[in-house]
Amino acid sequence: MKATATGRFLLVLMACSVHAVTCRTAPKDQTDRLSLLEFKKAISFDPQQALASWNDSTHFCNWEGVMCRTTRHRVTNLALENRGSDCNFNNIEGNIPDEFAKLPGLLVLQISSNQLAGSFPQAILNLSTLGALGITMNHLSGEVPPDLDLSIFDMSNNNFAGVVPRSIGKLRKLYRLNLEVLLLGHNQLSSGFPSGIANLHNLMELGLRGNQFTGEVPEWVGTLKSLQVMNLENNSFTGIIPSPLSNLSQLSYLYLDSNKLEGNLPASIGNLQNLQVCNFSNNLLHGGIPKEMFGIPTLTIIDLSVNNLLGQLPYEVGNAKALIYFSLSSNMPFGDIPNTIGNISSLQALNLSHNNLTGSIPMSLGNLQYLEQLDLSFNNISGNVPKKGIFRNVTAVWIDGNPGLCGGPSELHLLAYHVLPVNPSKQKHSIVQKVVIPLSGIVALAIVITVMVVWWRGRCDGNTSTRSHITMVQRLSIVVDVADALEYLHHSNQGTIVHCDLKPSNILLDDNMTAHVGDFGLARFKFDLAASSFADSISSSVAIKGTIGYIAPECAVGGAVSSAGDVYNFGIVLLEIFLRRRPTDDMFNGGLNITKFVEMNFPDMIPRIIDPELLEEHQDLSQETSLAMKEKSLECLLSVLNIGLLCTKPSPNERICMQEVAARLHEIKKAYPSGS
Numbered sequence: 001m002k003a004t005a006t007g008r009f010l011l012v013l014m015a016c017s018v019h020a021v022t023c024r025t026a027p028k029d030q031t032d033r034l035s036l037l038e039f040k041k042a043i044s045f046d047p048q049q050a051l052a053s054w055n056d057s058t059h060f061c062n063w064e065g066v067m068c069r070t071t072r073h074r075v076t077n078l079a080l081e082n083r084g085s086d087c088n089f090n091n092i093e094g095n096i097p098d099e100f101a102k103l104p105g106l107l108v109l110q111i112s113s114n115q116l117a118g119s120f121p122q123a124i125l126n127l128s129t130l131g132a133l134g135i136t137m138n139h140l141s142g143e144v145p146p147d148l149d150l151s152i153f154d155m156s157n158n159n160f161a162g163v164v165p166r167s168i169g170k171l172r173k174l175y176r177l178n179l180e181v182l183l184l185g186h187n188q189l190s191s192g193f194p195s196g197i198a199n200l201h202n203l204m205e206l207g208l209r210g211n212q213f214t215g216e217v218p219e220w221v222g223t224l225k226s227l228q229v230m231n232l233e234n235n236s237f238t239g240i241i242p243s244p245l246s247n248l249s250q251l252s253y254l255y256l257d258s259n260k261l262e263g264n265l266p267a268s269i270g271n272l273q274n275l276q277v278c279n280f281s282n283n284l285l286h287g288g289i290p291k292e293m294f295g296i297p298t299l300t301i302i303d304l305s306v307n308n309l310l311g312q313l314p315y316e317v318g319n320a321k322a323l324i325y326f327s328l329s330s331n332m333p334f335g336d337i338p339n340t341i342g343n344i345s346s347l348q349a350l351n352l353s354h355n356n357l358t359g360s361i362p363m364s365l366g367n368l369q370y371l372e373q374l375d376l377s378f379n380n381i382s383g384n385v386p387k388k389g390i391f392r393n394v395t396a397v398w399i400d401g402n403p404g405l406c407g408g409p410s411e412l413h414l415l416a417y418h419v420l421p422v423n424p425s426k427q428k429h430s431i432v433q434k435v436v437i438p439l440s441g442i443v444a445l446a447i448v449i450t451v452m453v454v455w456w457r458g459r460c461d462g463n464t465s466t467r468s469h470i471t472m473v474q475r476l477s478i479v480v481d482v483a484d485a486l487e488y489l490h491h492s493n494q495g496t497i498v499h500c501d502l503k504p505s506n507i508l509l510d511d512n513m514t515a516h517v518g519d520f521g522l523a524r525f526k527f528d529l530a531a532s533s534f535a536d537s538i539s540s541s542v543a544i545k546g547t548i549g550y551i552a553p554e555c556a557v558g559g560a561v562s563s564a565g566d567v568y569n570f571g572i573v574l575l576e577i578f579l580r581r582r583p584t585d586d587m588f589n590g591g592l593n594i595t596k597f598v599e600m601n602f603p604d605m606i607p608r609i610i611d612p613e614l615l616e617e618h619q620d621l622s623q624e625t626s627l628a629m630k631e632k633s634l635e636c637l638l639s640v641l642n643i644g645l646l647c648t649k650p651s652p653n654e655r656i657c658m659q660e661v662a663a664r665l666h667e668i669k670k671a672y673p674s675g676s
């Protein structure tokens, strides 16, 4: 009965195109309106009031989400997706009634990202004009409609089940559309690779991911000449990667990951000269890595991880000039890492972990100026860990699990770290990154230096009205917080790790550390403040000069490394905070450094050398508080600077330990007049 009704409307539409004048009357107008009202009637919950305007006070062509062809008052588009406040969803709940399918002029129906459930009325697909249908991210169920005479059909992320009908893409309609985009991902579809797809010669995007498809990927996929995106990931496809796949000259995105594919990676893959992203991860692929792959000029992401590939990593890997991400992790032994890896100039992430790789860490890695993450862990790499310089811009390195790698036991652990990049654009991702053991006190110091640079910049760039004004109390809080963090690092059970190449961009955080630094106001300070202006300066001379200024003497000359080096760094930072003078200040040359400068002026001349802003604060204080209080605050300042001096003794043996530093600073903070 519904079918006949639809048939009648098809006839009406055809009649309209011939007798346009007679057709422009009320009844048709009513048809579209009533059809929309049927849709509204079936909506049980509309939290965003998306359909509030669907009432008699306005013509239906002005209703929210409705677009009409103005001359005929025919609904051509209905778009009810992605509206709303917080989560960008309409979240209308309800069903789609069969009666809704009476919109003979409908071209586009977009009702994605709602809470629509029940079955999808097949009659909608019979609307002869319909060209694009988006119903993704709902709870719709049933089977995939047999006739998809559309150009775009996205029914992914629903509960459709069963077998994709053979007739998919059968052409019946007036306008002979042919599917260009077919997205069936994240449903419960099963059985073999849908054979009906073989007819879809205009198909540009095919999404089958996250279903229960089985069987082989047919050779005929190589005939889908328009294909640009093919996503088969997370199914149970078996067999080999068919070599005719390489006939898809337009293919840009190829996801075959998380299946049960075996056999070799075909060398003909190198024919895919437009390929940008390929993910073969988590299959059973074996054999070698075809060198041809690295000749693809557009390739930016290659993920071959978790397979059984083996052999030599081809030296041609260096030809993949556009490569940004390369993972070969968790395969079979691969021999040495070719030096040409340093030719992949755009590389940002390299994961070669768990491969029994041999040889040494190629020095050419130092050429990769964009490299941020390097995972060489669990291999058989030997030789020395390259000293500073090589990993200049690298923000995360894993080299643990290489028993033959040397560079001193603490240094070995030292590089088994995970550093958070101070990079605003990547901030979101980096904060949640997982961490490897153990930590260095450099973490906290780097945070402070970050803060300092921001602060100094603010002072230099800003005008007086916006200039940052950091009070004594705040400054005390910073040093107390950092001392706590360092104390934790040095005296907890994690073992003491120190680092001689202090680098502001190296902010280390570890799972445990997060707990300690999380409510350590400074950490937030760093992420909010630092992100804004600091990132640019990481590689600038400011930061590098800074590094030189903070380094402990024994570290600078390559002597024995100990936690006393961190204590020294801390002391310098402390002095800097209260003097507001960088250790690299031009005045510090010849024999004079920031420590000697404080020593020389201690205690009587201190009011002359500290940050004048603190002095002003001091003056303010004197207006309303007693002389005793003023005395007290000067006393606190002297005690703090004295700690700085005790931390920066030239000989590591003379320096006090972090436990003592933290304890003393806490006392001072408590005693400070306006402190709490």
Ligand SMILES: *[C@@H]1O[C@H](CO)[C@@H](O)[C@H](O)[C@H]1NC(C)=O
Pocket: 052, 053, 054, 055, 056, 057, 058
């Ligand atoms: C009817 O729709 C108009 C907008 O077209 C809206 O301003 C009005 O509030 C709606 N009436 C009801 C009762 O929702």
Ligand SMILES: *[C@@H]1O[C@H](CO)[C@@H](O)[C@H](O)[C@H]1NC(C)=O
Pocket: 002, 003, 006, 121, 122, 123, 126
């Ligand atoms: C769609 O149209 C075809 C042919 O016009 C008809 O056989 C079929 O029953 C219709 N399907 C629905 C669900 O209306």
Ligand SMILES: *[C@@H]1O[C@H](CO)[C@@H](O)[C@H](O)[C@H]1NC(C)=O
Pocket: 210, 211, 212, 234
């Ligand atoms: C893989 O697909 C299954 C459904 O078949 C789904 O439950 C799972 O979350 C998917 N995994 C990923 C990583 O997408």
Ligand SMILES: *[C@@H]1O[C@H](CO)[C@@H](O)[C@H](O)[C@H]1NC(C)=O
Pocket: 222, 243, 244, 245, 246, 247, 268
């Ligand atoms: C498709 O690929 C196969 C094997 O890779 C090849 O023999 C065949 O000639 C190709 N066909 C076309 C039309 O390019």
Ligand SMILES: *[C@@H]1O[C@H](CO)[C@@H](O)[C@H](O)[C@H]1NC(C)=O
Pocket: 233, 234, 257, 258, 279, 280, 281, 282, 301, 302, 303, 325
């Ligand atoms: C490749 O696929 C695997 C498994 O599905 C996934 O974990 C990984 O993140 C993907 N790689 C990239 C670079 O997206």
Ligand SMILES: *[C@@H]1O[C@H](CO)[C@@H](O)[C@H](O)[C@H]1NC(C)=O
Pocket: 305, 306, 327, 329, 330, 351, 353, 354, 373, 374, 375, 398
């Ligand atoms: C490298 O790949 C493995 C999967 O084989 C993964 O567990 C590890 O986290 C990856 N390393 C990085 C730095 O992402």
Ligand SMILES: *[C@@H]1O[C@H](CO)[C@@H](O)[C@H](O)[C@H]1NC(C)=O
Pocket: 331, 332, 333, 354, 355, 356
């Ligand atoms: C690495 O090599 C050792 C010794 O040759 C072997 O026992 C081990 O299974 C290899 N591991 C892998 C992942 O191939």
Ligand SMILES: *[C@@H]1O[C@H](CO)[C@@H](O)[C@H](O)[C@H]1NC(C)=O
Pocket: 318, 339, 340, 341, 342, 343, 364
């Ligand atoms: C590639 O790397 C090798 C070894 O590091 C080097 O000798 C060669 O000049 C590089 N080639 C190009 C084109 O950069």
Ligand SMILES: *[C@@H]1O[C@H](CO)[C@@H](O)[C@H](O)[C@H]1NC(C)=O
Pocket: 368, 369, 370, 392, 393, 539
């Ligand atoms: C670090 O990366 C920046 C670009 O982000 C680049 O300009 C700079 O040269 C790199 N530094 C080094 C030492 O490679």
Ligand SMILES: *[C@@H]1O[C@H](CO)[C@@H](O)[C@H](O)[C@H]1NC(C)=O
Pocket: 356, 358, 359, 380, 382
């Ligand atoms: C590591 O490599 C050395 C040669 O460099 C070899 O003798 C040793 O067996 C390898 N160890 C493993 C576990 O593969």
